[in-house]
Amino acid sequence: MKLHNGTLYWPTTNTIELNVKTPKQPKKQYDAIVIGGGMSGCLTAYELIKQGLSVAILEKRKFGQGSTSANTGLLQYSNDFMLSELIQQIGEKDAVRFYQLCFEALDDIEKIVNELPHEVDFLRRPSIYYASDKCDANKLRTEYETLYMNHFPCEFWDESTLSFYMPFKKPAAIVTFRDAEINPLKFITSLLTYLQDHGVDLFDETEVTDTSYENQLVQLKTTTHLFKAKDVVYTIGYETKQNAKKEDTIFNRSYVMVTKPIETNTHWHEKAMVWETKRPYLYLRTTAEGAIMAGGMDENIAEATVDEKDIENYAEKLLQQTQSLFPHLELEVDCCYASIFAQSKDQLPFIGAHPKKPHHYYLLGYGGNGTVYSALGSKIISDLIAGRENDDARIVSPLRKVGTDSLPFSSIA
Ligand SMILES: Cc1cc2nc3c(=O)[nH]c(=O)nc-3n(C[C@H](O)[C@H](O)[C@H](O)COP(=O)(O)OP(=O)(O)OC[C@H]3O[C@@H](n4cnc5c(N)ncnc54)[C@H](O)[C@@H]3O)c2cc1C
Numbered sequence: 001m002k003l004h005n006g007t008l009y010w011p012t013t014n015t016i017e018l019n020v021k022t023p024k025q026p027k028k029q030y031d032a033i034v035i036g037g038g039m040s041g042c043l044t045a046y047e048l049i050k051q052g053l054s055v056a057i058l059e060k061r062k063f064g065q066g067s068t069s070a071n072t073g074l075l076q077y078s079n080d081f082m083l084s085e086l087i088q089q090i091g092e093k094d095a096v097r098f099y100q101l102c103f104e105a106l107d108d109i110e111k112i113v114n115e116l117p118h119e120v121d122f123l124r125r126p127s128i129y130y131a132s133d134k135c136d137a138n139k140l141r142t143e144y145e146t147l148y149m150n151h152f153p154c155e156f157w158d159e160s161t162l163s164f165y166m167p168f169k170k171p172a173a174i175v176t177f178r179d180a181e182i183n184p185l186k187f188i189t190s191l192l193t194y195l196q197d198h199g200v201d202l203f204d205e206t207e208v209t210d211t212s213y214e215n216q217l218v219q220l221k222t223t224t225h226l227f228k229a230k231d232v233v234y235t236i237g238y239e240t241k242q243n244a245k246k247e248d249t250i251f252n253r254s255y256v257m258v259t260k261p262i263e264t265n266t267h268w269h270e271k272a273m274v275w276e277t278k279r280p281y282l283y284l285r286t287t288a289e290g291a292i293m294a295g296g297m298d299e300n301i302a303e304a305t306v307d308e309k310d311i312e313n314y315a316e317k318l319l320q321q322t323q324s325l326f327p328h329l330e331l332e333v334d335c336c337y338a339s340i341f342a343q344s345k346d347q348l349p350f351i352g353a354h355p356k357k358p359h360h361y362y363l364l365g366y367g368g369n370g371t372v373y374s375a376l377g378s379k380i381i382s383d384l385i386a387g388r389e390n391d392d393a394r395i396v397s398p399l400r401k402v403g404t405d406s407l408p409f410s411s412i413a
Helices: 038-050 083-090 092-115 135-149 159-165 184-197 237-243 310-326 370-386
Strands: 005-006 030-035 055-058 123-130 152-160 172-181 202-203 209-212 217-224 227-233 249-259 273-276 283-286 292-299 332-344 349-351 359-366
Touching: 005 310, 030 038, 030 217, 038 055, 038 227, 038 359, 038 370, 055 184, 055 227, 055 292, 083 092, 083 135, 092 172, 092 184, 092 370, 135 152, 135 172, 152 159, 159 172, 184 202, 227 370, 237 332, 249 310, 292 310, 310 332, 349 370, 359 370
Parallel strands: 030 055, 030 227, 055 202, 123 273, 227 359
Antiparallel strands: 005 332, 123 172, 152 172, 209 217, 217 227, 249 292, 249 332, 273 283, 283 292, 349 359
C-alpha cells in the first residue's frame, strides 16, 4: 500500500544518519515486540524500555518511511474537534481530560527531545486558529471560553488584534500557547538511535504476516525470522486500510506543499502555526530551513494519487492560498506530495488491547494530532502491558461507545 506519492520534504532535511545494527538472530524471546517503526512505534518502544522490558521493533519498510515522513510536524493540544464539541460528544469530564492528555503529551515529547543525541528542530510555538468566515467567530468565542475556563493557555483575538500581528484580515482567532513544531523524521531517526543504544533490537524490511500463540507467548511470523514475545503492540499507522471497516474510519487524501526558503520572513507573529475553522482546513508552519509548509485540500479518496501533474496542481492551489494570507512574501513551490490520512469517526485515536486476542495491543493515532496521540498512547499501552490501572484508557479504547464493536483492525491479528 502506497502511503504517499510525490516529493517528501523531511528526507531532504534529515542530516541524522541511522546506523541500524540488526542482530543476526532475534533474541529467544522479547518482553514486547512493536510492529511498525514510525512515530508511534518509536514512542511506544521508548516507554517500554523505561520499565525495563526487552523490546524489538519490526518494520516492513526502512524505518520512518511510513506516514511519519509525510507528517507536517505541528504539535498542538487543540484537536480538529474543538473542546466544546468534544464535550457535547463524550461529556465534560472525559473531553477535558482528553485535552489535558494532549497538552501533557507536548511536555512529554519535549522531555524525550531533551534526552536525544541530536537536534530535531523542536520549537515551542503558538498556534493561531482563525475563523474562516464571520459565522465561525462566535463558535471560536465559545471555544475560547471553554478552553480558558479549563485552564488551557490561550487568548481570543478580534479582527483588529489579529491583523496587527499577522498580515491577513479574518473575523477572529484563538491563539493557543505552548504548542510546538518538530521535524518528525529527525525526531524518530534520533529516537531510533537512542533506542538502539539502550538495547532495543531494530529489524527493518521485516513484515509481520501472522501471529499465533505458543507456550503462552505470541509467535510472530515475518518475512525474515520467527519472533516470540510476551506482548505485541501494533503501531502500523494507516496500513490498516485493507482491514478497516468503512463506518469506523475515514481515509482521506491530503496534500502538502513546501516553498523554497524565504530570505526575510517578516510580519509573522512568533512564526506561529496557522490553521482555520473551515473543513477541510488549510494549515501552515515555517520550517527550520526557512521554508513555509502548507497542507490541506483533503479529499475523501483513500489513495495517494500517483499523478505528478495532479499533485503539482494541488501544490499550486496551496501556494495561492498561502500567498493570499502572506501577500508580502515571494513564494515559490519547492516540493509537494499527496498522502493518505486517516481519521476515526469520532475523531479520537484507537488505543488499547484487542478484545479477543490476549497480549495484542494497538496504538492507532488516527486524526490531525497523530503525534500527540502517539505520545499519549504510548504511555497508556505501557501501563496496560505492565498491568497498571489507567483510567484514561477508557476514553480512547477501541471498544468505546462511538468507536466500534467490529474493530477496524480485527482481522489483522
Ligand atoms: C500529510 C500528513 C500530515 C500530517 N501532519 C501531522 C501534523 O502536523 N501533526 C501531527 O501530529 N500528525 C500529523 N499527521 C499524522 C501523523 O503523520 C501520523 O499520526 C503518524 O505518522 C502516525 O505514525 P505511525 O507510527 O502511527 O504511522 P507510520 O509512520 O505510518 O508508521 C507505521 C509503520 O508500520 C509499518 N508497518 C505496517 N504494517 C506492518 C507490518 N505488518 N509489519 C511491519 N511493519 C509494518 C509501516 O511500514 C510504517 O512504517 C499527518 C499525516 C499526514 C499524512
